[in-house]
Structure formats: C-alpha cells, structure tokens
Amino acid sequence: AQSVTQLDSQVPVFEEAPVELRCNYSSSVSVYLFWYVQYPNQGLQLLLKYLSGSTLVKGINGFEAEFNKSQTSFHLRKPSVHISDTAEYFCAVSDPQGAQKLVFGQGTRLTINP
Amino acid sequence: DVKVTQSSRYLVKRTGEKVFLECVQDMDHENMFWYRQDPGLGLRLIYFSYDVKMKEKGDIPEGYSVSREKKERFSLILESASTNQTSMYLCASSSEGTDTQYFGPGTRLTVL
Numbered sequence A: 001a002q003s004v005t006q007l008d009s010q011v012p013v014f015e016e017a018p019v020e021l022r023c024n025y026s027s028s029v030s031v032y033l034f035w036y037v038q039y040p041n042q043g044l045q046l047l048l049k050y051l052s053g054s055t056l057v058k059g060i061n062g063f064e065a066e067f068n069k070s071q072t073s074f075h076l077r078k079p080s081v082h083i084s085d086t087a088e089y090f091c092a093v094s095d096p097q098g099a100q101k102l103v104f105g106q107g108t109r110l111t112i113n114p
Numbered sequence B: 001d002v003k004v005t006q007s008s009r010y011l012v013k014r015t016g017e018k019v020f021l022e023c024v025q026d027m028d029h030e031n032m033f034w035y036r037q038d039p040g041l042g043l044r045l046i047y048f049s050y051d052v053k054m055k056e057k058g059d060i061p062e063g064y065s066v067s068r069e070k071k072e073r074f075s076l077i078l079e080s081a082s083t084n085q086t087s088m089y090l091c092a093s094s095s096e097g098t099d100t101q102y103f104g105p106g107t108r109l110t111v112l
Helices: none
Strands: A003-006 A010-014 A019-021 A023-026 A032-038 A044-050 A056-058 A064-068 A073-078 A087-094 A108-113 B004-006 B010-013 B019-025 B031-038 B042-049 B065-070 B073-078 B087-094 B107-111
Touching (some): A003 A087, A019 A108, A023 A087, B031 B073, B042 B065
Antiparallel strands (some): A032 A044, A032 A087, B004 B019
16 A cells, blocks of 8 residues: 655745755555645645656746655755745655555645745 | 536535535546545545446545546535534546546535
C-alpha cells in the first residue's frame, strides 16, 4: 500500500521569502507524484507532476519540485512567494500500474504574511 | 477547459435523511471519483468509477453508495446521514490512461 506524509501542517512565511513544503511517500512500487493546490473556497488544481525523466519538475505559478528516489521525497519549492500563494497544498501519489487512484497527504496550509 | 460541477456548494441535512450529492463533468472522461476532505486528514477516496454502471470501493466506503447511470454524471448517496459525515465532499474526473484528476469546487455538507 502507498502512503504520503506531509511533514508540516502549517507553514507561515513572509512575502518574497523562499518556501519549501515537504512531502515523503512510502511505496513498494514505482510511483507517479503530484502536487495539488487548493485556494480558499475552491476545488483542487494541479500544480505539477512527476511521471518519469528529469527529477526536477517545474509547474505553474513559479513552483518546482524535486523527486528524490533514495529519500522517497518530493518537496515543493518556490524561490519567492506572493500573497496570492496563500492556499492549502496537497502531495499525492499513484501507482503507474494501478487504477489511476490518488493517495493524498494530509495537506500543508501555506500562509503568506506581508 | 475541463469543467467539473457539483450540485451544491453548501448543504445542511438532518440525521437520518437520505442525501444525494451530484457531480457532472463535461469532458467525456471515463473515470470519476468521490473524496471527502477533513482537516488534518487530507482527501480520502470514498468510491470511484471507470465507466457507466461500474463502481469500486475506495478507502472509506462505509455509509455511502454511488450511482453512475450516464458517463458525465456520478452521484454520491448517503443512505442515512449521520453527524460524522459532516465534511467537505469533492468530486473529480480523469481521462482513461492519464493520471491528472480535475476537481469540482466541493460541497460542504453539515449533518445536524
């Protein structure tokens, strides 16, 4: 079975500061990895995904993530955040051979302070 | 753009009532999913469907059922609502062979 752990439930940062949201996964098979963002009162929107190839993945809104197989991690980063990045961020995994189901982490609430 | 719509943004029901949550997608996607979202628990899969009239249990199916009579519509049914089913419910869809799921805006259900 697969599982995802997001190590921080809340991350407060100041505007224009860098941020890293941490995600670790557990799986006995190879995985696909995703980051989704949920802005207030909205559904989830895909930020980026890793399926194969380059371990550094670039997404929308200036976010990027790095797949590290040895550390089973997929941390999300942005070099300079904006007030509009205030949202909840979810890491998720799926089994490439499986049923296209996603297993989500607990979520990290990112708060940007002016 | 893919659009996934859910019938209500907010819903208040009483314990024991039968509750229907409707989800419609307009991109001819084969796969549809129902999740519930609770603080500190992330999203948990209730049921999913790969095709019309097909359904499979997710991780927390107890107390729920689903119906998929048409490809674009996937309904979640609470046969007898209970207070522990107060939650945010999110519907998603995806195309066969792809892994990106598209989400609706969610329905916040309160059971009193």
